Amino acid sequence: MIKIAIYEDNHALREALEILITGVPGFELVGAYPNCINIEADLRRAEPDVILMDIDLPERSGIEGAYIVKQQAPTVEVLMLTVFDDNDKVFQAVCAGASGYLLKKTPPAKILEAIEDIYNGGAPMTPVIARKVLQLFPRAPAVNTETDKLTPREQEVLSSLAKGNSYKMVADELGISIETVRTHIKRIYEKLHVHSVAEAIAKAFLK
Template sequence: MAIRISIYEDNQPLRDALALLVQTTDNFELAGAYGDCLNLDQQMTAHRPDVVLMDIDLPEISGIEATLQLHRRFPDTDVLILTVFDDSDRVFDAIKAGATGYLLKKTPPARILEAIQEVYEGGAPMSPGIARRVMKSLHRSTAPHELDQLTPREATVLALLAAGNSYKMVAAEAAISIDTVRTHIRRIYEKLHVHSVTEAIAKYLTR
C-alpha cells in the first residue's frame, strides 16, 4: 500500500518540487500540497495522509502550531519537519509539539524520501547536526533516577532512536532483532509513561 504524503510549504517552487518528488516515487502517493495551514483540519479529514512534510515558517499558523494541532487531532499521522531553521529552540519546540522527525531543507532529495519511509516504519529521522543537539540536551536534562529505570540495552535503544534511526537501523546497530527492539521500546514507554518515540524524547527535554 502506498504511503500517503501531504506537504505544507509556502515557497511554491519548493512545494512543487517536493510534490513532483513524491509523485514520481514508487509506493508514495501525494495527498495534497498547500501553502499554509489555514484549512488544516478539513484537508487532513479529507485526505488522511500517513506522513506530513511540514515547514515551520508558514503564514498565520506556524508549522509548530500546526504540528501540535495534528498531534492532538490526528495522532496516527506523523509529522516530518522540513525547514531552514536549526536553532535549538525551534528544534525542541517542534519535538515537544509532536514532530516525529526534523530535517533541514538542504537535505538531498533521496534522503528526504528515505526519511519519509523511516517515519512511516516507526523511526524518528533527523539531520545529523539536529540529532547531536537533541542527544546533548538529553544527556544534560535527564534526571538520574529516570536513567536508572532503563536497563543499559533500553538506554542504548532509546539513544539510537533519538539519533534518528529507524527500528531496522537500531536492530542492525545493536545486533538484535526488530522484535527485540519493539520489546525494548514497549518497556521504555511503560517506564517513562509515554506512547511514542517523540514523547520519550520530549519528556527528556522537559525534565
C-alpha cells in the same frame, strides 16, 4: 500504503517533493499545499498518515499547523522540513508535537527513509537537530531510575535513536534486524509508559 501531505510555500521545493513521493511504491501523496490556513479541512478531506511541514509558512506558521494537527488528529505524524536549525524553532516544534525534524538540505533518500521511519513510530532527526533537541533540556543526573528499568540492549537502542539515527541505522550500528529494533522499542514504550521515541528519550535521558 503511507498517505502523505505536504505543506511548503516554496513552489519549486513543493513540486520536487511531490515528484519524489509519487515515484515511490507504498507512498501515496494525498495533498500538497502552499500554506496551512485551511489545515483543519485538509485533514478531514485527505486523512494523511504523515505530514511534511515547513516551519516558516505564510499567515499561519508550520509550528501552529503542527499544533492543530496534533489536537485534531493525534495519530498523524508531523515531520518538520525546515531551513532553521536554531534552538527556538526546534523547541517550538517539539512543543507543538512534531515527531521528526529534518533540514531542507537533507538528501531525498534520507527524506523518504524518514517518512517511513516516522510512520513506524520513529523520531527521525538530522544529527545536528538531535543534538540541539538534547541541548534544550538540562541533563539528567548520573543515576536515572527510568533508565534503570531498561536492559543494557534497550539502553543502547534508545541511545542510538537519541543521536538521530533511523531504525535501519540503529539496526546496522548494533548488528540486529529492524524487527528486533521495533521489538526493543515496543518494550521501552511499555516500561517507560510513553507513546513515542521523543517521549522515551526525554524520560530516559533528560530531567
